[in-house]
Amino acid sequence: MSLPIDQVLPKIHEALQKRDEAIVVAEPGAGKTTRVPLSLLNEPWLAQQRILLLEPRRIAARLAAQRMADLLGEPVGETVGYRMRLESRVSANTRVLVVTEGVLTRMLQTDPSLEGVGLVIFDEFHERSVDADLGLALCRYARGLFRDALPLKLLVMSATLDSDALSDYLDSAPVVRSEGRSFPVTVHYRGRSDLRDIVPQVKSCVLQCLVEDQGSILVFLPGQGEILRLQRELQQAVTENSMSDSVSLSPLYGALSLEKQREAIRPVAADRRKVVLATDIAESSLTIEGITTVIDSGWARKPAFDPRLGMTRLSTRRISRASAEQRAGRAGRLAAGNTWRLWSEEQQRELPAFDEPEIVNTDLAPLALQLMLWGVGVDELEWLERPSGAAWQQALALLESLGACSVDGVITEHGKAMTELPVHPRLAHMLIQAREIGVLPMAADIAALLSDRDPEPVLGADLSLRLPLDRLRNRGVASRLQQQAKQFRKMLSKGGEQPASEPAPGRVSQQESIGLCIALAYPERIAQQRSCASTGFQLANGRGAVLAEDDSLQRETLLAVAQLGSRAGQANDRIFLAAPLSPHFFGDILPAPERREVVEWRENGQLLIERQYCVGKLVLNREAVREHDDAVLKAALMDWLAERGVQALPWSDNARCLQQRVLCLYRLDMQTRGESEWPDLSDEWLAAHLDQWLEPYLPVVKNIRQLQALDLETALATLLPWPLPRKLDEAAPRTLEVPSGSRIAIDYSESPPVLAVKLQEMFGQRETPKIAGGQLALTLHLLSPAGRPLQVTQDLESFWNNAYSDVKKDMKGRYPKHPWPDNPLAAVPKRGTKKQGF
Numbered sequence: 001m002s003l004p005i006d007q008v009l010p011k012i013h014e015a016l017q018k019r020d021e022a023i024v025v026a027e028p029g030a031g032k033t034t035r036v037p038l039s040l041l042n043e044p045w046l047a048q049q050r051i052l053l054l055e056p057r058r059i060a061a062r063l064a065a066q067r068m069a070d071l072l073g074e075p076v077g078e079t080v081g082y083r084m085r086l087e088s089r090v091s092a093n094t095r096v097l098v099v100t101e102g103v104l105t106r107m108l109q110t111d112p113s114l115e116g117v118g119l120v121i122f123d124e125f126h127e128r129s130v131d132a133d134l135g136l137a138l139c140r141y142a143r144g145l146f147r148d149a150l151p152l153k154l155l156v157m158s159a160t161l162d163s164d165a166l167s168d169y170l171d172s173a174p175v176v177r178s179e180g181r182s183f184p185v186t187v188h189y190r191g192r193s194d195l196r197d198i199v200p201q202v203k204s205c206v207l208q209c210l211v212e213d214q215g216s217i218l219v220f221l222p223g224q225g226e227i228l229r230l231q232r233e234l235q236q237a238v239t240e241n242s243m244s245d246s247v248s249l250s251p252l253y254g255a256l257s258l259e260k261q262r263e264a265i266r267p268v269a270a271d272r273r274k275v276v277l278a279t280d281i282a283e284s285s286l287t288i289e290g291i292t293t294v295i296d297s298g299w300a301r302k303p304a305f306d307p308r309l310g311m312t313r314l315s316t317r318r319i320s321r322a323s324a325e326q327r328a329g330r331a332g333r334l335a336a337g338n339t340w341r342l343w344s345e346e347q348q349r350e351l352p353a354f355d356e357p358e359i360v361n362t363d364l365a366p367l368a369l370q371l372m373l374w375g376v377g378v379d380e381l382e383w384l385e386r387p388s389g390a391a392w393q394q395a396l397a398l399l400e401s402l403g404a405c406s407v408d409g410v411i412t413e414h415g416k417a418m419t420e421l422p423v424h425p426r427l428a429h430m431l432i433q434a435r436e437i438g439v440l441p442m443a444a445d446i447a448a449l450l451s452d453r454d455p456e457p458v459l460g461a462d463l464s465l466r467l468p469l470d471r472l473r474n475r476g477v478a479s480r481l482q483q484q485a486k487q488f489r490k491m492l493s494k495g496g497e498q499p500a501s502e503p504a505p506g507r508v509s510q511q512e513s514i515g516l517c518i519a520l521a522y523p524e525r526i527a528q529q530r531s532c533a534s535t536g537f538q539l540a541n542g543r544g545a546v547l548a549e550d551d552s553l554q555r556e557t558l559l560a561v562a563q564l565g566s567r568a569g570q571a572n573d574r575i576f577l578a579a580p581l582s583p584h585f586f587g588d589i590l591p592a593p594e595r596r597e598v599v600e601w602r603e604n605g606q607l608l609i610e611r612q613y614c615v616g617k618l619v620l621n622r623e624a625v626r627e628h629d630d631a632v633l634k635a636a637l638m639d640w641l642a643e644r645g646v647q648a649l650p651w652s653d654n655a656r657c658l659q660q661r662v663l664c665l666y667r668l669d670m671q672t673r674g675e676s677e678w679p680d681l682s683d684e685w686l687a688a689h690l691d692q693w694l695e696p697y698l699p700v701v702k703n704i705r706q707l708q709a710l711d712l713e714t715a716l717a718t719l720l721p722w723p724l725p726r727k728l729d730e731a732a733p734r735t736l737e738v739p740s741g742s743r744i745a746i747d748y749s750e751s752p753p754v755l756a757v758k759l760q761e762m763f764g765q766r767e768t769p770k771i772a773g774g775q776l777a778l779t780l781h782l783l784s785p786a787g788r789p790l791q792v793t794q795d796l797e798s799f800w801n802n803a804y805s806d807v808k809k810d811m812k813g814r815y816p817k818h819p820w821p822d823n824p825l826a827a828v829p830k831r832g833t834k835k836q837g838f
Contacts, residue, residue: 003031008178009039015174016119016153017045020143023166024157026178028329029287032157033060033123034067037096040119041079047150049118052107053098054135056127057254057281058084059261064123065089065098085422086487101131102422105370108138109419112374113146119153125166126158126322127283128357128385134367137381138374159329160322162354169384185294185332185339193342195316198222198297199230205295205340206230206275207237210247213338215292216274218282218330222316223301224253224453227277234275246271252278255453257476265289280319283326287333294331294339296324298347305363305391312363313565320355321348357385364388364395365425369404372411373419401523402429421491423447430521435492437589439513441485444492445469446517448484450562454577455481460551463562463579464514508589515581518560519590525561526581528618529554537561537575540616544572556580558620583620593620599632601640607633607702630700637698637707638690646686649694655712659686660748661732662720667751668772679719693719731772739765739829746771746778752794756781759790759807760819763827768796785815800824 005026015022026032037051055061065082072079081090082098090097099107107114114120120139122132136154143152156166156173163175193201202219209217221227231249238247250264267289268274276288280300300319303312319327324341331337341348359367364387371378378387399405404415404425418428427447434443445467449455455477459465469485472478508516519526527537527545535547535554545564547554553575563577586593593613600608609628613621641648659681669676679685686693697715701707720728732753735743740761747754755769759782768777782791782799790807793799804824812820821827 003035004029004178005031005035008176009035011176012036012155013040013043015176016040016043016155019174020151021154021156021170021173023163023170023173023175024155024178025161025163025175026157026159027332028159028326029183029333030159030178032178033064034071036155036157037121038068038071041095045153046118048095049116049150050094051096052104052114052117052120053096054101054104054120054122054132055098056101056124056129056132058087058100059258059265059281060124061098061100062258063265063287065096068096068098086484101129101135104135105131105138106422108135108142109370109373112138112142114139114142114152117152118150119155121155121157123157124159125156126161126326126354128355128359130357130359130362130364130367133357133359133384134370137383141376141381160326160354166384169382183332183334183336185328185337187328187339187341189345189348190340190342192344192347193298195222195299198299198342199226199233201342202230202295202297203233203237205342206234207241209293209295209338209340210238210243210273210275213293215335215337216268216276216288216290217293217295218276218278218288218291219295219297220278220280220282220300220327221297222299223279223314224251224255226297227251227253227279230277234277246273248272248274250274250276252276252282254279254281255455255477257480259476280323280327282330283323288330289334291330291333292335292337294327294337296327296339296341298324298341298343304361318351320353321351322354324348324351359383359385360388362391363424364391365398368392368395369399369411369415369419369425372399372405372409372415375411377409399425402426404429421488423451423488426521427451430517431488431492433520433589434513434517437508437516439508439510439517440489440492442467442510442513443517444485444488445481446514446562447488448481450521450577451484452477452481454563457576461547461553461575461578462551463518463577464511467514508585512582512585515560515579516585516589518562518579519581519585522560522562523590524616525564526615526618527559527561527575527578528620529557529559532557536572538618539573540618542617545575546572547575547578551575553578553580558583586615586620591615597625597632599628599636601636601704606704607636633700633702634695634698637701638695641690641694642687646683646690649712650708650710651712655716657734657748658713658716661728661734662716664748664751664753664776665728665732665772668776672775678724681716681719733771736769736771736778738762738769740831741829742831750779752776752779754779754781756783756789758783758785758787758831760785760830762796763819763821763824763829765829766797766800766825768794784811785818 012022012024024032024036037053040046040051053064055064061082061084065076065080068080069076076082077089077091078093080096081094082088083090083103084100085102122136125132139152139154167173167175190205202221206217206219221230231251234249238244248268252261252264264276265288274290276282282288298319299316301314301316304315305312328339331339367387378392396409399415400407402425403412404418405411414432417432418425421428421431427450431443431447434440448469449466455472455474456466466472469478469482524539524541526540530536530538533554535549537545537559539545545561553559558581559578560581561575561578564573565576593615596612596614598608598610598612602608609625611623611625612619662678662681666676666678666680669678694715697711699706699709717725735745736755737743738757738761742761744755744757747756755778762782768780770777777794780793780796781789784790791799791803808820817833819827819830
């Protein structure tokens with residue numbers, strides 16, 4: 001059967017004949033995955049070397065190898081073979097080797113020159129996995145070092161990618177385009193949608209298509225949860241509508257067994273239709289027989305790494321336009337089809353053009369460890385997308401804490417051993433340590449379990465309820481995980497012998513080993529219960545975490561947590577998988593708790609003096625300390641004040657007044673001259689310089705109440721060198737004598753300072769009182785006999801000449817015993833009433 005890619009095969013051959021790199025852009029269903037590698041096998045420049053075909057997913061790798069072998073009329077493992085983690089079918093005759101992306105990195109580690117390989121094809125590169133980006137960067141780097149005589153050629157293929165940017169990265173590589181799908185696809189939009197209603201909306205669309213369309217249906221949903229829920233609801237609906245005999249429902253997601261995945265892909269009988277409920281696993285490289293209709297929810301669940309917490313979270317996000325196009329193409333592989341998008345055309349225009357590359361938002365510890373083994377720095381490689389700086393530093397810190405590298409980033413022997421295991425560095429570290437302490441069989445089971453999705457989430461958070469693996473109810477999952485665990489044990493057995501099935505006698509029991517292994521892999525996730533029988537825990541990294549309300553682990557005071565999850569912005573993470581941890585492992589197998597001498601003030605004003613034994617932010621044990629040094633107590637008090645600010649000090653009115661008088665003159669100078677002989681005594685400056693002015697005057701106290709004895713005014717006065725104290729009294733006096741003879745306190749907390757005085761006491765004074773050598777006029781609050789403000793002014797003469805007459809009319813009848821003369825400038829100032837005469 002002719003496929004669209006066949007028309008451009010000569011152009012691909014020509015591009016690779018002239019250049020060492022090329023790009024192929026071909027629509028879904030064009031046949032690029034299977035036709036291109038086979039067509040290149042006899043090219044002269046290949047010189048009978050192998051072709052490596054990289055696929056992002058295991059199922060796609062198997063199916064691609066099988067399809068190419070079928071085209072050649074051979075079994076898999078002859079001309080065409082495959083290799084992936086813990087599984088391979090390859091022989092000396094294999095010329096096209098289909099591998100998953102991580103396998104390429106391991107091949108490059110073993111043989112950086114890739115001797116015997118003439119072409120590496122990066123298929124479905126639009127998915128932009130970190131392994132694909134790393135593989136492409138390493139291939140280019142290695143080619144420059146080792147392949148001068150017989151260059152390693154690189155071919156990048158996808159239906160949807162930013163070909164211009166990729167071509168620039170590959171030194172202006174030629175781009176070959178395969179125009180058009182095999183069959184046309186009509187796109188329909190169902191209008192704006194919301195994630196909360198996605199399952200009912202998809203269900204409605206599926207039932208409509210079963211009535212109106214022909215052929216089988218492929219449905220894209222965010223994840224396994226939505227798939228299983230929709231499967232239940234559709235099963236009930238097709239039964240009620242008497243369609244059970246003609247419609248098959250097939251889920252398709254990563255955690256399914258290989259047989260279940262193949263069942264979803266295989267064609268059904270001619271008199272039946274199939275509805276495949278899939279995650280984005282079905283976007284690329286899979287031809288699902290009989291599909292003519294695609295229903296796209298428009299959502300995908302993607303991991304997002306938070307370097308601040310060192311944790312990967314799953315988040316449900318809108319797909320990109322490129323991904324939407326990729327999904328739509330599934331409907332046109334075998335016949336004309338329809339795609340129903342559960343969003344509007346306006347929302348389609350708002351989607352990002354391409355998915356974000358995984359390398360900018362992932363845990364980079366595996367990548368960093370691989371580069372360390374290569375002996376190449378991150379800056380020495382040419383990246384299509386440079387790794388995130390924050391995530392890179394977090395990865396280096398993690399590897400150092402696991403003993404995989406030195407402080408300066410040089411890989412250790414332990415780190416080299418970790419790279420030999422096909423798991424995350426955390427689990428590799430756990431497996432190696434477990435072998436040393438005699439608990440490898442349990443650690444292998446745990447590593448297999450944690451490398452996959454939780455097979456029994458209904459069991460709660462206790463990981464021990466899933467171990468040993470033969471306890472799992474899903475026999476297919478149990479068999480797959482047991483096979484992985486067996487491979488781990490085999491890889492770690494010394495001299496090819498199987499390790500002992502029991503731990504070292506008397507050291508670690510089988511039950512205890514579960515929490516211990518988790519703690520070895522995730523030391524920052526050791527968790528301590530906040531209170532007895534509580535669901536709340538604190539992690540060693542300082543985060544809060546909670547168990548489900550009825551979880552059996554809430555009886556435990558100390559846990560090792562293997563799996564956490566939460567939404568961004570939540571105060572506490574949710575504990576999904578954990579196991580009890582025995583404290584006696586600290587200082588033996590686990591690092592000893594850090595001893596800390598703690599002298600700090602509590603919220604209740606009491607001084608805490610104790611010795612703490614800590615794991616990260618957790619305090620595992622406390623001891624009271626009777627003897628203490630006065631300097632340490634003072635330092636603790638200084639820390640307490642630095643945290644709370646100078647407002648926590650026992651401010652007297654005199655101390656505040658002194659501060660405000662000096663600040664008044666300081667600010668006046670800064671406004672008028674830009675400099676000042678007066679110090680800045682603002683709260684901010686004082687808080688930042690406690691050691692300069694306060695510490696010598698601090699008493700040794702064990703209770704905050706004792707702090708009241710502090711003479712704050714004297715401490716502040718030391719900041720005024722001679723002759724500033726005398727000048728302060730002259731320029732910013734505490735009180736001012738008014739015409740009545742009274743001395744009135746000036747309020748320096750306001751700017752300008754305020755003189756609040758009864759109006760009658762100012763009779764006879766024309767000018768507004770001033771301070772600072774006449775530079776600053778005070779703000780007058782002229783008060784009624786009852787002490788209430790009648791006028792606020794900085795122009796006393798204007799008040800007498802203008803506003804006073806209105807004030808007199810209003811007040812004369814209200815306060816007849818007090819003088820209200822017609823000419824206040826000629827009147828005698830009075831403190832009291834007319835009869836009192838003063």
